[in-house]
Amino acid sequence: MTALSRAAPAPPLPAELERCSPADRIRKTATLFHTSPLLLDCGRPLSDVRVAYHTYGEAQGDATLVLHALTGDSAVHEWWPDFLGAGRPLDPTQDFIICANVLGGCAGTDGPAALGDIPISLRDMARVGRALLEHLGVRRVRIIGASMGGLLAYAWLLECPDLVSRAVVIGAPVRHSPWAVGLNSAARAAIRAAPGGEGLKVARQIAMLSYRSPQSLAQTQTGQRRPGVHAVTSYLEYQGEKLLARFCERSYVTLTGAMDGFEPNDAELASIHVPVLAVGISSDVLYPAAEVRAGAAALPNATYWELDSIHGHDAFLMDAGELPGRVGAFLRGGTAEG
Numbered sequence: 001m002t003a004l005s006r007a008a009p010a011p012p013l014p015a016e017l018e019r020c021s022p023a024d025r026i027r028k029t030a031t032l033f034h035t036s037p038l039l040l041d042c043g044r045p046l047s048d049v050r051v052a053y054h055t056y057g058e059a060q061g062d063a064t065l066v067l068h069a070l071t072g073d074s075a076v077h078e079w080w081p082d083f084l085g086a087g088r089p090l091d092p093t094q095d096f097i098i099c100a101n102v103l104g105g106c107a108g109t110d111g112p113a114a115l116g117d118i119p120i121s122l123r124d125m126a127r128v129g130r131a132l133l134e135h136l137g138v139r140r141v142r143i144i145g146a147s148m149g150g151l152l153a154y155a156w157l158l159e160c161p162d163l164v165s166r167a168v169v170i171g172a173p174v175r176h177s178p179w180a181v182g183l184n185s186a187a188r189a190a191i192r193a194a195p196g197g198e199g200l201k202v203a204r205q206i207a208m209l210s211y212r213s214p215q216s217l218a219q220t221q222t223g224q225r226r227p228g229v230h231a232v233t234s235y236l237e238y239q240g241e242k243l244l245a246r247f248c249e250r251s252y253v254t255l256t257g258a259m260d261g262f263e264p265n266d267a268e269l270a271s272i273h274v275p276v277l278a279v280g281i282s283s284d285v286l287y288p289a290a291e292v293r294a295g296a297a298a299l300p301n302a303t304y305w306e307l308d309s310i311h312g313h314d315a316f317l318m319d320a321g322e323l324p325g326r327v328g329a330f331l332r333g334g335t336a337e338g
């Protein structure tokens with residue numbers, strides 16, 4: 001064997017790792033509010049806030065900021081394959097893309113364990129986001145969020161309108177309905193009744209029913225998983241176990257509280273002049289399409305488009321169809337017509 005013999009070629013990367021460079025796949029951390037504290041809506045000052053984030057593509061003063069959903073995190077390359085990658089709406093070969101785990105979360109940013117169980121608002125999260133953009137030298141952003149990320153996008157539009165050039169809101173209302181607050185209240189009650197894990201599993205089961213649809217479950221979960229056990233019962237139990245393995249019950253309480261507490265009034269919504277693409281999902285039982293459409297109608301410069309899917313609220317993750325094309329066209333300054 002000589003010194004010139006070649007190593008075997010590296011095996012091809014799994015598809016999800018081809019969406020971005022190896023450096024982009026590494027989670028980064030910043031400590032913000034070192035010299036002056038963040039004053040939270042609850043009145044408490046916070047200093048030295050640790051924020052975990054990912055960036056994709058070359059740093060630029062203009063960026064696209066992704067706002068994740070309730071149990072999401074900053075690793076967009078792991079959870080939104082239809083959206084991130086060359087030629088997709090979030091294209092690291094063209095754009096600088098940023099996603100940070102929210103304040104109060106449990107994926108690297110300070111959450112209840114570091115902060116205590118203080119109430120956090122969506123506007124507080126947006127203020128942390130502003131500080132992160134300053135840290136990264138970003139002066140202007142397009143924002144895109146789905147579900148909790150969509151509500152957070154509205155908080156951004158109210159809190160930081162000077163920074164935002166366009167916004168995409170997917171599967172989110174402008175504020176929670178009694179139905180949405182009720183679902184979260186039941187989930188929090190389950191956590192309070194059985195802290196330490198069992199409650200979070202039940203909370204996820206309740207939430208999962210609102211993330212799917214009757215038609216979707218009829219298609220995927222009819223019949224029995226094993227004798228005497230309905231497929232859907234087993235499915236919900238499994239989904240509860242899956243969440244318990246990756247999420248924190250205290251964050252669940254904090255973040256659902258932040259969503260329920262976000263209640264912009266109509267005058268505030270009428271003050272949002274940034275172009276917004278609001279996307280409803282035809283079978284969403286959590287945030288019905290009509291509610292998303294009505295919320296968008298309260299904004300002076302919003303366009304509404306509807307994703308047709310039987311799979312309910314989580315269709316933006318599971319059955320995106322034409323959505324990436326529509327979103328890409330809008331983010332690049334066009335309409336959602338593609």
Ligand SMILES: CC(=O)SCCNC(=O)CCNC(=O)[C@H](O)C(C)(C)COP(=O)(O)OP(=O)(O)OC[C@H]1O[C@@H](n2cnc3c(N)ncnc32)[C@H](O)[C@@H]1OP(=O)(O)O
Nearest residue numbers: 067068069071072079146149225231232234235238314317
């Ligand atoms: C814009 C944003 O910020 S979104 C943030 C992204 N969020 C996240 O990444 C975290 C949240 N993730 C999710 O919500 C989910 O992963 C989704 C929506 C992306 C997809 O859900 P999944 O659980 O993967 O899909 P689905 O609902 O079809 O369930 C499939 C799983 O259930 C299992 N399963 C299906 N039926 C049954 C059953 N009857 N009994 C037991 N297990 C079952 C499957 O074997 C599969 O298991 P696996 O996950 O170990 O492979």
Ligand SMILES: N[C@@H](CCO)C(=O)O
Nearest residue numbers: 069070071072147148
């Ligand atoms: N299924 C996603 C969206 C819920 O809003 C999540 O768990 O974060």
